[in-house]
Amino acid sequence: MTSDHEVGPDRASARPGPAPRDVDLDRVWVGVAAEVWRRRPGPVERLAGRLLRSPGLARALVTTPSLLLAWVVATAVVLLAGALATLGTGTPYVALVAPAVAAAGIAYAYGPGVDPAWELSCSVAVSDRMVLLVRALTVFGLNAAFGLAASAASGVATAVTLGWLLPMTAVCALALATATVARSANVGVAAGVASWLIAILAGQAATGRISAAVTTSALWLPCLAFAGCCAAIVLYTTRIPKGSS
Amino acid sequence: MNVATTDLTRRFGRNVAVAGVTLDAGPGVFGLLGPNGAGKTSLLRMLATVIPPSSGRIRLLGRDPGVYGQRRQIRRRLGYVPQNLGFYPGFTVVEFVEYFALLKELPAAEVHRAVAVAVERVGLGDKATAKLRTLSGGMLRRVGIAQAIVNEPELLLLDEPTAGLDPAQRVAFRALLRDLGQQATVIVSTHLVEDVGAACTQVALMDQGKIVFHGTPDELVARGAGTTAAGDAPLERGYSAVLAEAGS
Numbered sequence: 175m176t177s178d179h180e181v182g183p184d185r186a187s188a189r190p191g192p193a194p195r196d197v198d199l200d201r202v203w204v205g206v207a208a209e210v211w212r213r214r215p216g217p218v219e220r221l222a223g224r225l226l227r228s229p230g231l232a233r234a235l236v237t238t239p240s241l242l243l244a245w246v247v248a249t250a251v252v253l254l255a256g257a258l259a260t261l262g263t264g265t266p267y268v269a270l271v272a273p274a275v276a277a278a279g280i281a282y283a284y285g286p287g288v289d290p291a292w293e294l295s296c297s298v299a300v301s302d303r304m305v306l307l308v309r310a311l312t313v314f315g316l317n318a319a320f321g322l323a324a325s326a327a328s329g330v331a332t333a334v335t336l337g338w339l340l341p342m343t344a345v346c347a348l349a350l351a352t353a354t355v356a357r358s359a360n361v362g363v364a365a366g367v368a369s370w371l372i373a374i375l376a377g378q379a380a381t382g383r384i385s386a387a388v389t390t391s392a393l394w395l396p397c398l399a400f401a402g403c404c405a406a407i408v409l410y411t412t413r414i415p416k417g418s419s
Numbered sequence: 420m421n422v423a424t425t426d427l428t429r430r431f432g433r434n435v436a437v438a439g440v441t442l443d444a445g446p447g448v449f450g451l452l453g454p455n456g457a458g459k460t461s462l463l464r465m466l467a468t469v470i471p472p473s474s475g476r477i478r479l480l481g482r483d484p485g486v487y488g489q490r491r492q493i494r495r496r497l498g499y500v501p502q503n504l505g506f507y508p509g510f511t512v513v514e515f516v517e518y519f520a521l522l523k524e525l526p527a528a529e530v531h532r533a534v535a536v537a538v539e540r541v542g543l544g545d546k547a548t549a550k551l552r553t554l555s556g557g558m559l560r561r562v563g564i565a566q567a568i569v570n571e572p573e574l575l576l577l578d579e580p581t582a583g584l585d586p587a588q589r590v591a592f593r594a595l596l597r598d599l600g601q602q603a604t605v606i607v608s609t610h611l612v613e614d615v616g617a618a619c620t621q622v623a624l625m626d627q628g629k630i631v632f633h634g635t636p637d638e639l640v641a642r643g644a645g646t647t648a649a650g651d652a653p654l655e656r657g658y659s660a661v662l663a664e665a666g667s
Contacts, residue, residue: 208535211513211547230521237507237518290505294566296469298522299494
């Protein structure tokens with residue numbers, strides 16, 4: 175589709191004049207262009223590429239919408255505010271807020287509603303299920319790390335500091351499963367946040383304490399089982415049925 | 420055959436988008452014509468391994484896309500331009516094409532050169548470092564084509580690729596299609612009958628999920644000869660005549 179009038183200024187300047195007959199200028203130009211246009215991956219992408227052993231998967235990871243700088247900063251700010259509120263009131267706000275924040279991040283990690291090139295990415299060699307897995311794990315890990323830091327900074331009891339991690343796993347799994355089945359990040363966020371809100375309110379109604387949802391160890395096993403079920407739903411939804419082709 | 424489908428069907432709920440399509444295609448440019456809702460896009464999406472069929476068989480490049488390992492091998496040699504090309508507005512042309520080169524698992528040492536070749540081939544060399552949000556619709560279409568050909572695919576699937584291109588760009592694009600069709604199987608879904616006449620060696624016409632005509636452009640022209648079918652050009656009259664027959 176290239177014609178002479180489409181040659182850009184960069185290319186024009188790369189052609190100083192007549193060349194010897196045995197020089198293929200198009201070939202030379204492509205070599206020059208490949209070097210001039212070469213993108214240098216950042217340190218995070220390089221590290222991810224080594225860890226995942228796939229430059230494509232690493233590139234897909236660093237384009238995760240909920241890992242972009244603005245989102246990460248917003249997450250940190252919310253949890254920092256939660257830590258300050260916890261310090262001021264003694265109520266474990268970090269533990270109460272962290273699962274909902276993480277669920278939103280997970281729901282916005284992957285899918286047709288948030289990834290503009292999702293249709294194309296379903297036709298490439300790097301499996302969309304691998305992209306989903308890597309993105310979800312990374313978003314979860316980052317949110318868990320932020321939550322732990324904020325929880326530790328807020329000085330609440332160790333039981334509460336760790337008590338939200340399992341509910342967070344369950345809420346994130348629900349958000350991911352719902353977003354994947356409904357093919358909508360917003361539906362995933364709504365399901366995750368609503369379920370966590372219901373859990374908090376139910377805990378408060380049963381015990382009179384708003385922190386019951388993150389301090390009742392009896393919920394940990396059901397949370398793990400629920401997360402496992404949600405993970406199974408995600409795997410089932412993203413499969414290509416055998417015998418269909 | 421690079422594409423072989425047998426009794427391929429795809430349902431969305433109660434709606435049957437593709438109804439028992441049997442199709443073989445080897446190297447060359449294959450035009451897929453049909454009115455809106457005929458099932459062209461659903462057929463292309465199945466061939467692009469984006470959605471699985473509800474029933475029937477597909478073999479692409481001699482492999483079964485229902486098997487993970489074989490599907491991955493197919494996808495490495497596949498190029499696809501969907502009807503609605505999604506893009507990352509903050510990416511440059513080169514970054515976008517490179518992103519898909521990496522996802523198609525091109526060897527790292529070949530990626531940069533392959534990207535440069537693809538970008539030059541669609542005439543976007545002077546926009547290589549421009550952000551996608553600054554490009555016109557026609558240029559974005561060409562970016563989509565660049566990412567599709569970056570891995571020099573053996574099977575190239577293009578859904579309405581000339582939408583948004585101006586006449587000069589369409590002429591250049593048809594030349595590119597003919598060039599690509601020398602080696603690869605290129606399947607082009609289009610509303611524009613003149614694209615088929617200018618670039619395709621084979622043509623299929625779909626209506627209500629079924630293939631109602633399969634032959635050469637000349638054979639399609641012959642179907643309209645001597646009829647009162649609507650159309651300004653012989654191919655359009657052939658197209659209208661076949662659709663009228665299928666509907667009667």
